[in-house]
Amino acid sequence: MIPMDILFAYLAVLSFLFGACIGSFLNVCIYRIPIELSVVSPPSHCFQCKTPVRWYDNVPLVSYVVLRGSCLHCHASYSARYVLVELLTAVLFLLVWFLFAGDAGQVVLDPRIPVYWLVISGLIMGTFVDFDHLIIPDRVSIGGMIAGVLCSLLVPSLHGVDTAAAAGIQSLIGLAVGFGGLWLVARIGSMVFKQEAMGFGDVKLLGGIGAFFGWEAVLFTVLISSFVGSIVGVGIIVAKGREWQSRIPYGPYLALGAVVWMLWGHEWWKMYLALLSGPGAGA
Numbered sequence: 457m458i459p460m461d462i463l464f465a466y467l468a469v470l471s472f473l474f475g476a477c478i479g480s481f482l483n484v485c486i487y488r489i490p491i492e493l494s495v496v497s498p499p500s501h502c503f504q505c506k507t508p509v510r511w512y513d514n515v516p517l518v519s520y521v522v523l524r525g526s527c528l529h530c531h532a533s534y535s536a537r538y539v540l541v542e543l544l545t546a547v548l549f550l551l552v553w554f555l556f557a558g559d560a561g562q563v564v565l566d567p568r569i570p571v572y573w574l575v576i577s578g579l580i581m582g583t584f585v586d587f588d589h590l591i592i593p594d595r596v597s598i599g600g601m602i603a604g605v606l607c608s609l610l611v612p613s614l615h616g617v618d619t620a621a622a623a624g625i626q627s628l629i630g631l632a633v634g635f636g637g638l639w640l641v642a643r644i645g646s647m648v649f650k651q652e653a654m655g656f657g658d659v660k661l662l663g664g665i666g667a668f669f670g671w672e673a674v675l676f677t678v679l680i681s682s683f684v685g686s687i688v689g690v691g692i693i694v695a696k697g698r699e700w701q702s703r704i705p706y707g708p709y710l711a712l713g714a715v716v717w718m719l720w721g722h723e724w725w726k727m728y729l730a731l732l733s734g735p736g737a738g739a
Contacts (some may be wrong), residue, residue, distance in 0.1 A: 460563060464562075464563050467553065468553050468557075471552075472547075475545045475546035475573070478545050478577055479541045479580070480516040481495075482581050482584075483537075484500065486584045486588070489585065489595065490585050490589045502530060504527060505527060516546075520536075520538060520542075521539075541580060548580075549573055551719065552572045552719070556568055556569050556572070567613060568614055571611055571614060575600075575718065576718075578596045579711035581593070582596035582597070583708040583711045586657070586705040590705055591655065591657055592655070592657030592661050593657075594657075596664070597660030600664025600665070600667065600668065601635070601664045601667045603664075603668075604666070604668035605624065605627045605628065608623040608624055608626065608667065609623060611623075615669070626670045626671075627666075627667050627668070627670065629670065632666070633671040633675075634663040634664070634665055634674040635660065635663030635666065637674065638662045642656070642659055655706070658707055665710065665714045665717075676713065676716075676721050676728075677710055677713030677714050680709070681710045681712060681713040682709075684709050685704075689704050692704065
């Protein structure tokens with residue numbers, strides 16, 4: 457029998473490698489989906505000279521380093537973001553494994569793990585598309601709302617309950633709070649500032665987050681995203697001299713909040729509620 461510590465380490469390595477492979481595919485999606493190209497045809501190729509990339513020159517993480525970030529044929533430079541997306545996905549997949557698969561003394565196949573990997577993949581794709589095009593693809597936002605309800609029914613522990621019925625209710629409530637709440641904020645902002653205050657993609661994205669994790673995750677995500685987004689946004693405006701009315705993508709900060717919720721949110725939320733309750737609460 458394989459010792460548990462060796463099995464745990466082996467599966468951790470596989471999680472990292474699997475994440476890197478998914479990240480490689482996400483790079484294709486990030487580039488092609490916004491311009492309405494197929495993600496499967498044609499196969500990977502250099503966008504400068506159109507030469508197909510051979511499979512052994514397309515190994516996640518490794519090929520970028522070996523080829524020094526450029527095409528083997530025309531020597532056109534590839535963006536370092538390709539390897540960044542692969543590495544980010546791999547690290548987050550590995551982190552989910554370490555947090556939810558037990559420890560070196562045991563291996564627990566938590567059913568939330570593949571769901572978290574799915575959500576992370578969607579959030580990474582949505583984040584980088586939003587950076588480039590100031591949109592969040594419907595495959596991420598609307599797809600997230602649908603997948604969130606379905607995954608909740610299949611994995612009730614996403615909502616901390618034991619039955620599919622209870623999880624489904626929590627999922628629908630989270631979807632309604634996420635979608636409806638941010639839609640209301642966007643509408644009020646548009647009326648106050650006399651222009652679009654928030655993209656509708658952000659509204660749908662938060663609805664998807666709520667569908668996966670419930671209304672508490674929605675509130676947590678809004679808190680984290682608003683805090684981080686305001687700091688970064690003001691920093692960009694000051695550093696680059698942008699106008700206050702300049703459009704700044706909000707989706708990446710929602711994605712950050714959702715990832716933090718998946719990894720540590722439950723504990724942080726309890727601490728936050730305890731802080732609000734004050735030292736005498738429960739006495």
